[in-house]
Amino acid sequence: xxxxxxxxxxxxxxxxxLAKLYFDNQLVEKIDQIPLELFPKRxxxxxxxxxxxxxxxxxxxxxLLGYNIEDEQDELKPLAEYARQALERxxxxxxxLTVIDDACSSCVKVNYFVTNACQGCVARPCMVNCPKDAIxxxxxxxxxxxxxxxxxxxxQNVCPYHAIIYMPVPCEEACPVGAxxxxxxxxxxxxxxxxxxxxxxxxxxxxxxxxEKSQVIDVLRTFSQPGGSIAMIAPAIVGQFPADFxxxxxxxxxxxxxxxxxxxxxxxxxxxxxAAEFMEKMHENEPFMTSSCCPAYTEAVEKHIPEIKKYVSxxxxxxxxxxxxxxxxxxxxxxxxxxxCIAKRKEALDNPLVDxxxxxxxxxxxxxxxxxxxxxxxxxxSELPAGNIGRAFPVxxxxxxxxxxxxxxxxxxxxxxxxxxxxxxxxxxxAYAKGKCPGNFIEVMSCEGGCVxxxxxxxxxxxxxxxxxxxxxx
Amino acid sequence: MAQSVSVKICTGTACxxxxxxxxxxxxxxxxxxLKGRIEIEGTSCMGYCSLxxxxxxxxxxxxxxxxxxxxxxxxxxxxKTMLE
Numbered sequence: 001x002x003x004x005x006x007x008x009x010x011x012x013x014x015x016x017x018l019a020k021l022y023f024d025n026q027l028v029e030k031i032d033q034i035p036l037e038l039f040p041k042r043x044x045x046x047x048x049x050x051x052x053x054x055x056x057x058x059x060x061x062x063x064l065l066g067y068n069i070e071d072e073q074d075e076l077k078p079l080a081e082y083a084r085q086a087l088e089r090x091x092x093x094x095x096x097l098t099v100i101d102d103a104c105s106s107c108v109k110v111n112y113f114v115t116n117a118c119q120g121c122v123a124r125p126c127m128v129n130c131p132k133d134a135i136x137x138x139x140x141x142x143x144x145x146x147x148x149x150x151x152x153x154x155x156q157n158v159c160p161y162h163a164i165i166y167m168p169v170p171c172e173e174a175c176p177v178g179a180x181x182x183x184x185x186x187x188x189x190x191x192x193x194x195x196x197x198x199x200x201x202x203x204x205x206x207x208x209x210x211x212e213k214s215q216v217i218d219v220l221r222t223f224s225q226p227g228g229s230i231a232m233i234a235p236a237i238v239g240q241f242p243a244d245f246x247x248x249x250x251x252x253x254x255x256x257x258x259x260x261x262x263x264x265x266x267x268x269x270x271x272x273x274x275a276a277e278f279m280e281k282m283h284e285n286e287p288f289m290t291s292s293c294c295p296a297y298t299e300a301v302e303k304h305i306p307e308i309k310k311y312v313s314x315x316x317x318x319x320x321x322x323x324x325x326x327x328x329x330x331x332x333x334x335x336x337x338x339x340x341c342i343a344k345r346k347e348a349l350d351n352p353l354v355d356x357x358x359x360x361x362x363x364x365x366x367x368x369x370x371x372x373x374x375x376x377x378x379x380x381x382s383e384l385p386a387g388n389i390g391r392a393f394p395v396x397x398x399x400x401x402x403x404x405x406x407x408x409x410x411x412x413x414x415x416x417x418x419x420x421x422x423x424x425x426x427x428x429x430x431a432y433a434k435g436k437c438p439g440n441f442i443e444v445m446s447c448e449g450g451c452v453x454x455x456x457x458x459x460x461x462x463x464x465x466x467x468x469x470x471x472x473x474x
Numbered sequence: 475m476a477q478s479v480s481v482k483i484c485t486g487t488a489c490x491x492x493x494x495x496x497x498x499x500x501x502x503x504x505x506x507x508l509k510g511r512i513e514i515e516g517t518s519c520m521g522y523c524s525l526x527x528x529x530x531x532x533x534x535x536x537x538x539x540x541x542x543x544x545x546x547x548x549x550x551x552x553x554k555t556m557l558e
């Protein structure tokens with residue numbers, strides 16, 4: 001599976017340009033030039049024309065500066081003005097995602113499409129079997145009436161020539177909870193009463209229309225804060241750069257962080273507490289317990305699977321524990337979580353001890369902007385180094401393993417792993433809540449493969465998984 | 475026609491972030507019959523990213539030919555023209 005595409009690379013290029021301008025102290029002066037530099041007059045456009053391409057770049061930059069595109073009041077407001085405000089703001093606001101309506105291609109409303117392989121046959125099973133009478137013959141070809149079609153798919157199933165294809169709407173298809181849908185103009189919009197911030201829509205949209213509201217500028221500003229800035233790095237970072245972990249630590253310091261702490265240290269504590277909580281619950285004859293470290297999962301529990309809530313571990317997340325330790329130790333420093341996760345942005349908004357969140361992709365782009373080559377950095381140990389239990393959390397099965405090891409000889413643990421949240425696994429979790437759970441501990445990971453396959457990663461998850469496994473077997 | 479090719483994939487941070495990360499999956503994408511004649515290795519930053527005139531990251535060196543904005547597709551094509 002290969003994730004990378006032009007939309008991803010374009011976003012990284014923009015983050016790099018933005019950070020470079022910040023480092024050069026020219027953000028406000030030069031940010032409005034970026035769309036023109038990328039799409040100069042008489043140059044190639046990625047969309048219908050250079051003007052549309054420039055407009056989309058402008059919106060991407062707004063999202064990268066941390067703004068909600070939906071809130072735009074004045075289309076003529078220069079990026080410089082947004083940048084100036086970003087450089088002065090003291091807090092960030094929900095939601096964590098934003099849809100660039102100008103970038104959304106408003107994909108098909110009707111998912112079934114008759115291709116020119118249609119032979120206009122005499123039998124016409126598509127017409128005969130359509131329950132809504134939505135198919136007509138036009139110029140010897142079947143044609144679907146969009147006003148009548150209900151997307152049942154019967155026409156596709158019965159066509160003897162396989163002439164009817166299913167065209168998905170990638171973001172809607174990827175969303176496990178039906179939170180993204182079309183507005184009256186056919187453009188996608190997110191329903192935040194349903195959204196679990198898993199980021200799957202953003203990753204799947206081929207037009208890159210769904211973006212995170214970035215906190216890159218806010219994080220860059222913490223580097224000049226008198227109390228310093230602490231990077232709380234998610235354990236999945238081990239597989240993100242082709243260099244030793246210790247080099248990543250000094251690269252982070254070269255970027256501007258004053259301290260680098262592993263969230264795996266918090267994961268060690270989570271594992272210990274969660275194992276104790278598990279034993280307690282089993283003693284109380286609870287049927288099972290689920291993990292709670294994946295924020296997209298806990299959000300899904302709140303919004304879509306309330307019946308399972310009483311079985312979810314109440315132990316704090318690895319980030320929760322890490323931030324608590326750091327508040328005690330370094331009360332004046334900014335605390336920045338760096339990870340593969342979009343849902344962590346929501347967790348951070350709900351946890352006052354976490355100031356900002358960066359993705360690995362944003363971190364990598366900031367390294368590029370500052371000209372830092374991780375491979376040639378010095379080696380340095382992280383502060384409060386973690387153990388192998390916590391460091392193994394980001395690969396699917398790592399949390400379940402930690403509980404099994406933690407209760408060994410004291411309590412029987414039959415682990416089950418939900419590897420990826422989708423419509424099917426959510427239905428499964430609902431069934432478990434009704435008493436049909438075949439195990440007694442459930443690890444739930446929203447991303448298939450675990451955090452190493454999160455929406456904010458740089459490395460191919462296969463490579464990253466291998467590196468995490470090598471690192472934790474040392 | 476070359477007997478074998480050496481493919482050097484830059485794993486400097488700029489190349490890696492701008493798409494090089496996936497180029498390391500090259501081995502899996504190569505046609506079976508050519509695999510034995512191709513030597514793939516990751517290399518530290520080759521320095522082209524800071525020059526500008528050599529194009530954009532990610533960079534890959536195939537024998538003595540430099541490929542900029544490399545993709546798995548571009549690399550495989552180049553290898554094929556060299557070996558077939």
